[in-house]
Amino acid sequence: MSQELYLSGGQIVPVSQLEMERVSSGVTGLDEALGGGYVRGRSVLVAGGPGTGKSILSWHFLFDGVSKGETGILLSLDQDEHMIRADMRQLGWDVDSAVNTEALTILCGTLRVIPRETGFEYLVAFNHPLFQEQPLTMGRLSQMVLKRAAETDAKRIVVDGIGPLLELAGNSFEIRQLIYGFIRDLSSRDATVLLTHELRTIPGAVNDEMPFFIADGVIRLDMLYTSGDYVRTMRIVKMRGVSHLMRPIMFKITSHGIAAFPETRLPE
Numbered sequence: 001m002s003q004e005l006y007l008s009g010g011q012i013v014p015v016s017q018l019e020m021e022r023v024s025s026g027v028t029g030l031d032e033a034l035g036g037g038y039v040r041g042r043s044v045l046v047a048g049g050p051g052t053g054k055s056i057l058s059w060h061f062l063f064d065g066v067s068k069g070e071t072g073i074l075l076s077l078d079q080d081e082h083m084i085r086a087d088m089r090q091l092g093w094d095v096d097s098a099v100n101t102e103a104l105t106i107l108c109g110t111l112r113v114i115p116r117e118t119g120f121e122y123l124v125a126f127n128h129p130l131f132q133e134q135p136l137t138m139g140r141l142s143q144m145v146l147k148r149a150a151e152t153d154a155k156r157i158v159v160d161g162i163g164p165l166l167e168l169a170g171n172s173f174e175i176r177q178l179i180y181g182f183i184r185d186l187s188s189r190d191a192t193v194l195l196t197h198e199l200r201t202i203p204g205a206v207n208d209e210m211p212f213f214i215a216d217g218v219i220r221l222d223m224l225y226t227s228g229d230y231v232r233t234m235r236i237v238k239m240r241g242v243s244h245l246m247r248p249i250m251f252k253i254t255s256h257g258i259a260a261f262p263e264t265r266l267p268e
C-alpha cells in the first residue's frame, strides 16, 4: 500500500485513499508515469516548442476516447481541418468515420484582429456549419463549444493552441477570468479538458510561463540535444492530486504516433 501522503482540504491523507477516477492519455507509457492516466473531470496543459508533439499527444487522448465510446471535441486555433485530418490519417486514425458518427467534432478557427480607435479587437472566425454567427468573442466561443459538448455528450475536450485565446482575452486579469471560466464550464460537465500551448523558442520570453497556473496539470514537451542527436522528452511538471514520475520521459514519434518509455534513462 502506498505510504505517500497528500494534503486535501487541510487534512493529510494517504494517496491511496483518494478517489481520483483516471482517464487514459492514449499513450501507455504516459499512463504508467501518471499512475493510471489524467484525472477525469480536470484540465491538463501540454506545453512545448513547435514540433514537439503537442497536437499528436492531444489526438491520442481523443482517439482513445473514440475507441471507448467517449465522445470528443477538438477545437483547433492553429491548423486547418484538411491538414489535421490528413495528419491524423497518416498516423493511422480513422478520423473520417469518427467525425461522420459524431464521435469526434473538429472545430477550426482563426484569429481575426480588427483595428479600433482605441487599439485592437480580437475575434475568432470559424469555417463550420455549427458556427453561423461570426466572428465570435471569447464568451460566445465558450458558449458554442459548451453547447456542442452537451449535444454530443463530449467527455474529452481538446483546445489545441490557446495562444489565440490569450490574445482574445487581452490583459492578464482578463486572461485569468476568461480561460478559467472556459475550463470550469467544460469540466463542470465532467469532461476532461486538454489544452496545448506553444512556448516560444526564445528563452525567457515573457509569455512562456503565464498559462501554467490555469490548469490542474502541466506536461512539458521538449527536444533535447544529447550525444550528437535530439531526444524527445516529456515531463510531468504538475498533476494535482496525483503521485507521478518526476524525471523527463523519453518518447518517439513514428507512423503509429507517440510511444513513451518511462523506464529508459536519458543518455548523460
Ligand SMILES: Nc1ncnc2c1ncn2[C@@H]1O[C@H](COP(=O)(O)OP(=O)(O)O)[C@@H](O)[C@H]1O
Residues within 6 Å of the ligand: 048, 049, 050, 051, 052, 053, 054, 055, 056, 057, 090, 091, 253, 254, 255, 256
Ligand atoms: N509519421 C511520422 N513519423 C515520424 N515523426 C512524425 C510523423 N508525423 C509527425 N512526426 C513528427 O511530429 C512533429 C509534429 O508533431 P505535432 O504534434 O504536430 O507538434 P506540435 O503540435 O507540438 O507543433 C513533426 O515535426 C515530426 O517531427
Ligand SMILES: [Mg+2]
Residues within 6 Å of the ligand: 054, 055, 056, 160
Ligand atoms: Mg500543433
